[in-house]
Every structure is written in structure tokens, then in C-alpha cells.
Amino acid sequence: MELKKQIEKEFETVQEDTLTLLNLTAENYFDAVMESLRLMVERGEKGVYVTVSRPHKYLRMEMRKRGIRTDGILFLDCISSMAGERDDMTCTYVENPSSLEEISMHIGSLLDKIDSGKKFLIMDSFSTFLIYNGKNSMKEFAMFLINKLRLEGVGGILVILEREAPDDLKQILIAMCDRVIYI
């Protein structure tokens, strides 16, 4: 089945405040994230995109190419500073992806900034976070994030690469999310 249609079908039952774990293969990863984002935007939702894998400039460029509106998205870029880039006023930067406390703080304030009843957060991705952080830190971060989203009734799309997360972290994410979508 074409990836776009598959995503649409999987998201049919995803509610505004559903926490979804996207478990993706490396080949489908980026397209699946972009299509999920498209669906959320087309539903009129506004959200925060936390990127560890790719600079927000690249994401914006890709979104434009794919016809996805970017005006309702606030970016939290955890990678560009490492490449010396933090000059875009429309984006919030974090010095590096191991600053989990700082990232948590920014997530809270960016979600507060969104003037919409329908909010979502995309975490792209836990697998990349694991390159920069230990397993135990990531477990705690995952629990913090999921609890925060639940408490605030914010929908979440948490991304992992199929073979790039230790089993115990994956089990925590599966247990705490409402839906798991394998693509």
C-alpha cells in the first residue's frame, strides 16, 4: 500500500489527544513523519516539532516542497547549534541533544505559546536522541514527556526507528502510548 494512504488509514482513528508511537523502518522514516505531520496540519491542528535528526531549515524546506503549511508549527531544533547555526528568530534552539532538562523546559513553553485548542507535538526521534543520551536518561525523558502531554491533553507523535531503540525503552513507549503504528 502506498505510504501516504497507509498513514491516512492508520490515523483515521487517532484522536486529538492520542499519543501515537510511530515505529518506522529506516527507508520509510522521513516520508512517514512528513505525512503524519501533513495530516495533523490539515486537520487544523497546531504543534511543536522537536527535531534532533535534521536542522529545522531542512524540515521547512521539505515541508514547503511537499505542500505542508509551516505557519502553525513551532520548531525546537536540537541539532543546528552543533553546526554553529542559531540565527533564525522563528525557531527555538537548544545547544545540543543531551540537554534534556533544557529541552523539557522549552517543550513546555512552546506548547504554552500555541493559541489553539488542538495541539500536538512531534518528537523526531527517540532513536536519534539515543545517540546523544544514555538509556536511563531517555527512559526518564520519555516518561516525563508522555506524562506532560497527557496532563495537558496534547496529542503526540513519538518516532522511533524500528531497530534503533533498546527493548526496554521501546516497551516503555509502547506501554505508555495509546497507539503504535508500524510502517
Add this chain to the structure above:
Amino acid sequence: MKGKNQKYLNELLKGTKESDSLEIADAVRKIGELKDRIPLNMRKEVVVKVLELSEGKDLMVRLSSALSLGQLNDVTPKDMRLPVVKRLLELSKDAEWGVRSHSIIALGELGYNIPYSMRVKVIKRVFKLTEDNKDEVRGFASVALGKLKHIIPRAMRSKVVKKLLDMSREDDLKRPVLESLSSLIEVIPSDRKTEIVERLMELTKEGAWISITASGTIADVGKKIPISVRRSVTEDVLKLTGDCDENIKIAAIDALGNLNIIIPVDMQKQIIDRLMLLTGKYETAQKLNPGEARASAIKAIGNSDTIIPDDMREDIILKLLNLTYDKNRIIRSSTAESLGSLKIDIAYTDRVIEQITRLMDDPDWHVKSSALHSIGSMGSLIPKDNRKEIVAKILKLTYDKNYNVKIPATFALGKLKNIIPRSSREEVTRRIFNMSDEDGLNVGGSAVWAIGELCGKSAAGLWGARLQRHSGN
């Protein structure tokens, strides 16, 4: 699948020739993420390409290339390992801290694949970077040292531990250093081990983020904790299960469940009593116990089977049976999981199996999934009269739309191979064999494993048969 991978990889290689550096950096990252999906015949070409890109002027491209070289570790041909290590060492001297950080992360990934001739050089370089002028680089260097523990020369180990212990006193470095210290414990002398555990315990008393990571780390260290400090570690973790910060409390409960191997005999009853108390809605008459803490306590009991005193088993089983009716799905799911991990007295076997079977019909998929995991481990305990009915129920769940139900159902059938009634065997085997052709992630794999179990054949042989069928031979 191979053709699809090749096509995707060709597109990525094409992407590395783009004029936009962001596009190139993205292509390099995607190549790294592919890892062993890169066809064998293209691996050398890919590594050479990434090496070439790592020399580029653009910072993001260099940074992504360094990371990819680490991610491609297991697929780097032997004759390319030396040039990869040399390049990463060069990148570790880059003027930009982001590139230095990524080269260090990559070196940490290489581990045993670092050629012998380069090992000391790599360790010395990584060690040097623990003194870098950027804290971020120092943090990544400390993590890399933990990952490279097995190739640290004996003569350097104490020096490395001392350095990391010193770094663990710097505010910004506590968290990265924590996990590398626990990793190093495997390769260092006893007196140093004690020093590390004592430091980890001190860190459990820090602010929430550090404390939680330290508790998890203590649990990971587990049986490597020296005998002399086991009692004090147990006492400290036990105390943390009463912490007013919910997250610290949960981390400590999880740790207790994983530390059972080091808990002194005379403390075992006290630990189980505490965990039992923590499964309740109220810790004390006034203090409400959060659902996540209760779930952690239930799981910890399941992990502590070997230390449960005989005279407590009955109470525990009765309590867990009761919890299978809890309104909170997290509690039901954890209970289903724990019931499958505990030794069950013969007097309660039927009741336990009855409840686990009931939970396979739970409206929540998390609970169903845990119940299926547990029923798979029940084997011959399942009464003969119920086997047909239970197998039929599991078989039905292999049709569930949710992979988190479907996959454990398949595994359960494989694990229960010896108790599947003769009359159901053909249907089960046929169903699982059909599933081996399904494209869904892991479904085919779980089915092949189950067929291997059911038929007593090697899964590899069955994969071979499946592939032949697909290739039309």
C-alpha cells in the same frame, strides 16, 4: 526487499551530489541510518563516499558524515576500518566543537572494530577530549570512554575512573558521566568498584533528573555491586521508594525490582513487604499512591520471584489476582505480566490461568498483549481440559489488527508447542505458516520463529523455503 533497498540507497547516493549542503547532510544521515540494510556489494562504495564527504567544507555535512561513520560500524568492510578510524581521529581535532563531538560519538560506536594498532591512540585521544574547552565535548568523551571500556589498556583504567569520578562533581557533566561510570564497573578493580557505587548512591540524592538516572544506573550495575556495599545500596534505594518526588520514587521501585540478586537475605522480606504496600492505592492512610508507582511495584514483584519468601507467596498471588480487576489498565497490564513471571503454587494455578485467559479478552490492547506474553510461559501448567479452548483463543488473536496483540499471540503459540492438542495442531500450523508471508513489521519473523518451534525445524530453513517461494523457484 534487496532491490528496494538498493534503489533507495542509489537515490541517497545521488542526493550526496546535490548542490544544497542541507540535502547532502540529510542524504548522509539517511545512509548511516540504513546500516545493515545496505547491500553487501555496495558497502565499500558507501563508506568511501562518506569518508569523502567528511572532508567537505560544510559543517553540517562533516558533522553528519562523522556520525554516519559510527553508525556504519558493523557494515564497514575490514579493510576500511583503519581509514575510518584515522579520519575520525582527524575530525576529533576539528575547530568546530559540533564536529569534535560527533567524531567522539562515532569512535565510541566502533568499539572492538577499532584495529589493534589504533586502540591506544583512540583511547588517549578520547581521554584528552575529556579536557576539551567545551563541556559538551567533554560529556560525549566520557560517554565514549564507557562504550570503549573493553579496549582501555589495563594501565589506564584507574586513571580513566578517577577522571570520570572528578567529572561527576561538575554540574553539567553529572548525567553523561553517570552512565559511563556504571559501564566501566565491569572492567575495573574491586576497590574502584566500591568507589563508583558509593558515588552513584550520592548522586541518587541529587535533583530529580540526576537522581532518577542514578537509580536506573544502580539497577543496571546490579550484581557487579561489590558485596561490601550491597546492604547500604539496598537500604538507600529502599528509602528512595518513599521519596516525595513521584519520578524518583518510581525509578527507585524499578531499581529494587532489578536489584533482587544483590539484596541481603535478611532484607528480602522487608523489600517484598514494601513492594506489596506500594501496589496499593494508598501508601499510608493519607498518602495516595500514583498508578505508575503501583504498576512499577507490581512489575518489581514479578522480577523478584527468587527472593519471595515461601510464606508470602500465597498473599502475593491473591493480591495480584485481585488486581487483575483493577480499573486502571496500567495496573491490569502489569499484573498480567507479573503473574507470568512468578512461580505459582499448584493450588492457585487454575485461578491464575483463568484470570490471564480472561485478560486476553480485555478491551485494552496493552493488557491483552501482557496476558499473551504470560500465557506463553505457562506451558504445561495449563490444565489439559482447557488447552483446546485457550489455544483457540490465542489463535483468534493472531487475526487481531493490532500488531502488539498479533505478534505476542504468534509467539505464545510457538512457546506452547508442547501442549497444543493434536486436533488443533494443523489449524495452528496452517495459520502461522500463512502469517509468515505477511509484510507487517516483525509479523513474518514472529511467525517463522513459531513455525520453527511447532515443527521442530530451524527457522532459517523455513525462511529459505519462504524466500524460494517468493523468488518463484
